[in-house]
Amino acid sequence: MLPPRLARPAVALLVFSLLAVAAPAGADTLPHDLTPLGMFRQADWVVKAVMLGLLAASSITWIVLLAKSRELAVLMRRQRRALAALTRAASLEQAEDEDHEAGLFLATARQEWRLSSAVLDDREGLKERVAASLQRLEAASGRRAGRGTGVLATIGATAPFVGLFGTVWGIMNSFIGISQANTTNLAVVAPGIAEALLATALGLVAAIPAVVIYNHFARRLQTYRALVGDTSAAVLRLVSRDLSRRAAAPAGG
Template sequence: MHGIFRLRHVIATIALALAPTPAFAIDEALLPRNLSPWGMFLSADIIVKTVMVGLAIASLVTWTVWLAKTVELRRKGSLALQRTRALEGNMTLAEASVRASDARDAVAQLIQSCAKEAELSGGILDDGLQERVALRLERVEAAVSRQIARGTGVLATIGAIAPFVGLFGTVWGIMNSFIGISESHTTSLAVVAPGIAEALLATALGLVAAIPAVVIYNHLVRGIANYRALLGDASAQLMLLVSRQRDHREFRLARAAE
């Protein structure tokens, strides 16, 4: 009887040794040591690394543009509002021109352009002068608007293409995962997991670069629209100044005050 039990034990041991390993078993030796974002970046191949670096640079550009344009809009908007309020007072075109003679801000350019056209017209105020002044002011507004909007196009581009760049990194990482499965002839998660993790990291970086770019772009567009509205108010005030000086004699005196 003792021999029978011993024989059964030997047979069970041999069967256990010959049994196939479950497909979900993970060889701990194959697992990556570092699954942090930095570790996954270091273990990624050159293509995925390039995608991640590009997305990081795009994110840096986004925040740089936001900081620069926010400071610029606040500074120029405050100065434009100050000069526009000054035009609302009892001021002639000649006085406004003298005050803005040494300045290069947007409203100062509007004032100088208006005064230049009045000077070229020989001091004659009529409907033709008002039309020419309106045309000059429109051109200055367009030039200043293009200048203040510089850099925002980069944000629109980043917001549009960053998700697709991240998706490219994802596809490339998953493709490498399947290549690793084929070469290792195993379906172990230790082979599949690192490539998938790298792919998902590329997707995450794409979203991190794209979402702030879109939000900041919309914010700057609203700020630029407000700034353009201030320029429109300044142009309207200048047109009112020209209209008030329709009296030829009054304009002559204003020119003499220069």
């Protein structure tokens, strides 16, 4: 029996020997850095390209969120101010005296009025032509406000599949590595699979915010288009009011 002062070193040496025997050959050369950055560095170049693309797509999503939120806030504030001014105005001339977002709508109505000066007795026809012109302006305004949101829908729809492609490619490489190493030891298999699954995780990280932000902008754009429609209706009311006033003027005189 060993003395107590020698027993502890002997036990430690025995445990170390058993671990060395149980460790698979080449285990000390296996990658152990399973942090996201470490897995990215150890991944295949195709998987790296997929991850970088998904990170770029995620960055674009947040840039669009910041830029489009500011743009829509400014547009809606101006449109509300224009609608309030048109509601207060009693005629086209009075509305044109104020500088606001509805200037293009008023100019279009006034231009159609001038072009139809020879047939002002046809009030219903004039109002229909003004309404058609204003509808085109509404559609153009909605298209301008919605620019940039389509990329969010594209990212939300494609990012999971791009990430899945990276995962499939990474797992294929992992199986090739397993066959070349002639071992199914988990320490050999796990790092490659973890690197592959990271691509799917990045795909979801890019897709989920893109879908949520796209739906948010869809609701904001719907509100903005409603404001533009109200502005168009207010201009059409002013045209109708001026026509009625013009028709009543001879009778009053």
